[in-house]
Amino acid sequence: MQVILAQPRGFCAGVVRAIEIVDRALIKHGAPVYVRHEIVHNKHVVETLKKKGARFVEELDEVPGGAVTIFSAHGVARTVVAEARERQLHAIDATCPLVIKVHTQGRQYAAAGRKVILIGHAGHPEVEGTMGQIPGNVILVQNEAEVETLDIPADAPVAYVTQTTLSVDDTRNIIAALHRRFTDLVGPDTRDICYATQNRQSAVRELSTHVDVILVIGATNSSNSNRLREIGAESGVPSYLIADGSELDPAWVRDARVIGITAGASAPEEMVEDVIAALRRLGPVEVSTMAGREEHAEFRLPAELADPKLASRQARDTDNDSNAQLADTRQAETQA
Structure with a gap:
């Protein structure tokens, strides 16, 4: 056949970065290190990291005080960050830089007085993290039908952001429905999507x-x-x-x-x-x-883990320079 x-x-650049963060944290701090939620959604990746000494938890109350704790690539709510600080956990953020960009966009829209709508899937950890990063009552919309039921005046200032694991094609019809529904709507350029x-x-x-x-x-x-x-x-x-x-x-x-x-x-x-x-x-x-696009985007690691001496065997084997500068999202999209 x-x-x-x-x-x-x-693997995308955000996933490579997240796994490398756990690897390097284990090398620097020793086992165990705690990871809130699966670092990425793949059981083989999770099991490999478990064997190295990573322990995966769903809530921070499962982490001993002061322990090294890593936030997954999906991102977390501000309340989680505050809880880690209150419990004096050594927190390391492995949130994908493209997810962080969505958080920043959403906060900017909210600060400008706009009602923020998040296009995404209910229950997904990235969605939960994003809704918890943007001040105010963020409204989740999953399909076109839900747009029609929104209890927001048609002339209200509205903005939307999207879950990064949705493509331009996935969100196109929902965004079109939002434009039909609201006269004062803004959102990120389609080139800003993952x-x-x-x-x-x-x-x-x-x-x-x-x-x-x-x-x-x-x-x-x-x-x-x-x-x-x-x-x-x-x-x-x-x-x-x-x-x-x-x-x-x-x-x-x-x-x-x-x-x-x-x-x-x-x-x-x-x-x-x-x-x-x-x-x-x-x-x-x-x-x-198959012939197709080659991706060259690389995302910078947290400063405390940037020492090349901490590079994991996996990173060396895949010839991934995880110490590269954080690529600008648009430049990454162009390169890809």
């Missing part, structure tokens, strides 16, 4: 024109991975979300001549290799990579 790998796929999300979704749409089946590698609680599977299905191609090769059902690919593989932004490349290995157990496999 022929296998075509999507390009780009897998480039990694958009690139991976665009790659899946292109991949779907060449394959009979799509396998998306990622976690079931990963918003961006689930969306990749949905896009494949929407394109008319049977698409399946799996964590690794052990979850591959041979029946999915039995009659397929060409199989497409992609991976969510929090899925490591070794899981892609694991799925390919599972396919090889079913028969001969020829692997190629």
Whole structure:
């Protein structure tokens, strides 16, 4: 069978940075270090870090006083930051810089007197963190229908921000509905949306024109991975979300001549290799990579972890210079 790998796929710069923060914190401070929520939504990443000495908790009251505590890439509410300070925890923020940019935009809109609407998925940790970072009553909108039910005057000053794991395509119709609903509406430029999300979704749409089946590698609680599977299905191609090769059902690919593989932004490349290995157990496999965008964005680490001597083996093996300067979001999108 022929296998075509999507390009780009897998880890984005924000995920690489978050994992590197945990690795370097373990090297500098020793085990254990505590991580509030999964650092990224991938069980293999989490289990690997657990073996190194990371302990994952959902609330800060599970962390001993004064312990090294890392906030996940999804971001946290201001109340969480305040609680960490009150308990004198050694807090290190691994929030993705693109998520931080959404927080900043939202606070600026609120400070200007605008009602802030967040486009996102209820219950997602990034959404909870963003709503807790913006002053005032932020309103969550998940679809066009909810826009019509908003109890806000049509001429009220309104602004919107979006969850970073939603692409331009995901939010386009909701933003259009907001523009129809409100006469004084502002929001971020579409170029400010997470480039990694958009690139991976665009790659899946292109991949779907060449394959009979799509396998998306990622976690079931990963918003961006689930969306990749949905896009494949929407394109008319049977698409399946799996964590690794052990979850591959041979029946999915039995009659397929060409199989497409992609991976969510929090899925490591070794899981892609694991799925390919599972396919090889079913028969001969020829692997190629689809032409696509190459991403070169790199995000600066927190100052206390920037010493190159703290570089993890994973970072060295992937030739990732995690000590690079924080890329401007628009420059990163252009490079990608």
